[in-house]
Amino acid sequence: MLSLAASVAALEYIPQLKNYRLMDWDAVQQVVDFKPSIVTKSDPIVEAEVRLKPGRALEKTGARAAVEPLSDPKGSLHAFYEAIERVEAGEPGAVVRLAHYGDSPTTADLITADVRALLQKRFGDAGHGFYLIAKPWAWYGHRGVDSDSSGWDTEASNLTRVRDGYYGYGGVSFKGAAGARARFRLKEPGYVRVEVAYWQQLNGGSFTVEACGDRLGEQATAGEPSEGFTAYTLPADCKDIAVSVQSGPVRLFGVQFLRGSNGVVYDSLGLNGAYISVLAKFLREDHWAKELQHYAPDVVVINYGTNESVYAAFVDKVFEKELRESIRRIRAALPDKSILVMSPMDRGERNAAGQIETVPALQRLVELERKVAADEGVAFFNTFEAMGGNGTMAKWYAAEPRLVGADFIHPMPGGAKIIGNLLYQAMVDGYNRYKTAKTTAQFAKTGL
Structure with missing residues (x-):
C-alpha cells in the first residue's frame, strides 16, 4: 500500500510525469461538491456545430465563422476533386481513394472512421481499404x-x-512461421474482393487465404526480394476471412477489402507514437513508392x-x-496526385498552477506546417484553429461529456467526431468551390 501511495504521489509531483497522473483531483472535488452539469453557450460541441453549419452560424451570430481551415491556393487537391467528379458522374469502376498517415488517434480509426463514413455516405462505399495483418497495439x-x-513477430517502422x-x-511488417494466423470479420456484407500484401524473399514460405471456411488459394513468397500482392474473389456475402502461414518464413503487411462498386476507399494508416520521420526516413523510399503506386491514393494526408x-x-x-522530404517522396511516387498536410489537434498540459494550457511549441509547429505547405504548393488543413485554437483541450476536458x-x-x-466532421466539411466545401470555379470558367469560355 505504501508503494502504491508513493507511486501515485510521484506522478503528481515529478514534472516529467505530470501528464500521466492517475488521479484528477479537480474532478474528485467536483464529485464531492455534487455540482450539477450545466451546458453553456461556450460548450465546444455547440461551437463546433455552429462552425460545421454555416447557415446555423448566420442564424445564431449574424455572421459566418471566421475560420477557413483548408488552404489550397495552388490547386493541389484538384486531382482529388477530379476523382470525386468521376465517381459522381458514374464512370465505370470510378473510385476515389484517400491515404491518411497519422499518429496515435488514428491507430484506433478515430477521426478517420468519421471522415470515411461521411464521405462514403455522400459519394458511395467502395470498400474498407487497408488493414494491418495483426494488432501492433491492443487498441488497434x-x-x-x-x-x-496469433504467431506474428511485429515490427513497427517507428519502434x-x-x-x-x-x-x-x-x-508495419509481420513475420510468421507455420501456424501464424490472422482472422478478419467484416461487420457488413457486400465485399467481393480481398487482397493480401506481402514481401517476397529468397527463402520465403507460403500462406493461404480462406473465406467462410473455403480455401481461396495458396501464395508462395519465395523469390527475388520485391513487393507482392495476391487477390481473391470472395464468396457472396462472406464476412469471415482468414490468412494462415503454411510454411515459413513469411512476411506480410496487410489486407484490403473492396466492394467492387463506385465510391470512396479511406485508408487509416496511423502508428502509435509516430512522428514525421516515419515518412521522411523510416520507410525505404523505393519500397514505399511502389506501395503507394500500387494502392494509388488520389490524396495523401500527412497528419503529424x-x-x-x-x-x-x-x-x-x-x-x-x-x-x-516527406512531401518530396510522395510527389516523386505519385506526381499526379494530391497532398494534404493536416496539422495536429491542440495538445494540453498542466502548468505550475495546475491549469491546462497548450504546449508551448505547438503553435510554432502548426505555423511551420502552414509555411511548408504554401512553399511546396500543397494543401493545408489547420485542425488546431478549426477546433478552436489555443486552449481548446482545456475546454474539451471540462466539457460534459468530456471530449478528450x-x-x-x-x-x-x-x-474525434468533431474533428472528422471538420475535415469532411472542409473537403466538401473545397470540392464545391472547385466545381463552381470550373463551371464559371466554362461559361466564360463559351461566352454565356
Missing part, C-alpha cells in the same frame, strides 16, 4: 472490422531499432505533429526539413 482496430491473430525499411503501405510538439528542439531544427482523455491528447469518440 477499424470501425467495421473485427480481427484477432524497431534495426530498420530495413520494408514496412509496406501501413508502416502531436508527438513532436513537446520537443521544442525537434520542432525548431528538424521538423521542417523532414516534412519537406486525461492526457489532453487523445480525443474521446465525441471529440
Whole structure:
C-alpha cells in the first residue's frame, strides 16, 4: 500500500510525469461538491456545430465563422476533386481513394472512421481499404472490422531499432512461421474482393487465404526480394476471412477489402507514437513508392505533429526539413496526385498552477506546417484553429461529456467526431468551390 501511495504521489509531483497522473483531483472535488452539469453557450460541441453549419452560424451570430481551415491556393487537391467528379458522374469502376498517415488517434480509426463514413455516405462505399495483418497495439482496430491473430513477430517502422525499411503501405511488417494466423470479420456484407500484401524473399514460405471456411488459394513468397500482392474473389456475402502461414518464413503487411462498386476507399494508416520521420526516413523510399503506386491514393494526408510538439528542439531544427522530404517522396511516387498536410489537434498540459494550457511549441509547429505547405504548393488543413485554437483541450476536458482523455491528447469518440466532421466539411466545401470555379470558367469560355 505504501508503494502504491508513493507511486501515485510521484506522478503528481515529478514534472516529467505530470501528464500521466492517475488521479484528477479537480474532478474528485467536483464529485464531492455534487455540482450539477450545466451546458453553456461556450460548450465546444455547440461551437463546433455552429462552425460545421454555416447557415446555423448566420442564424445564431449574424455572421459566418471566421475560420477557413483548408488552404489550397495552388490547386493541389484538384486531382482529388477530379476523382470525386468521376465517381459522381458514374464512370465505370470510378473510385476515389484517400491515404491518411497519422499518429496515435488514428491507430484506433478515430477521426478517420468519421471522415470515411461521411464521405462514403455522400459519394458511395467502395470498400474498407487497408488493414494491418495483426494488432501492433491492443487498441488497434477499424470501425467495421473485427480481427484477432496469433504467431506474428511485429515490427513497427517507428519502434524497431534495426530498420530495413520494408514496412509496406501501413508502416508495419509481420513475420510468421507455420501456424501464424490472422482472422478478419467484416461487420457488413457486400465485399467481393480481398487482397493480401506481402514481401517476397529468397527463402520465403507460403500462406493461404480462406473465406467462410473455403480455401481461396495458396501464395508462395519465395523469390527475388520485391513487393507482392495476391487477390481473391470472395464468396457472396462472406464476412469471415482468414490468412494462415503454411510454411515459413513469411512476411506480410496487410489486407484490403473492396466492394467492387463506385465510391470512396479511406485508408487509416496511423502508428502509435509516430512522428514525421516515419515518412521522411523510416520507410525505404523505393519500397514505399511502389506501395503507394500500387494502392494509388488520389490524396495523401500527412497528419503529424502531436508527438513532436513537446520537443521544442525537434520542432525548431528538424521538423521542417523532414516534412519537406516527406512531401518530396510522395510527389516523386505519385506526381499526379494530391497532398494534404493536416496539422495536429491542440495538445494540453498542466502548468505550475495546475491549469491546462497548450504546449508551448505547438503553435510554432502548426505555423511551420502552414509555411511548408504554401512553399511546396500543397494543401493545408489547420485542425488546431478549426477546433478552436489555443486552449481548446482545456475546454474539451471540462466539457460534459468530456471530449478528450486525461492526457489532453487523445480525443474521446465525441471529440474525434468533431474533428472528422471538420475535415469532411472542409473537403466538401473545397470540392464545391472547385466545381463552381470550373463551371464559371466554362461559361466564360463559351461566352454565356
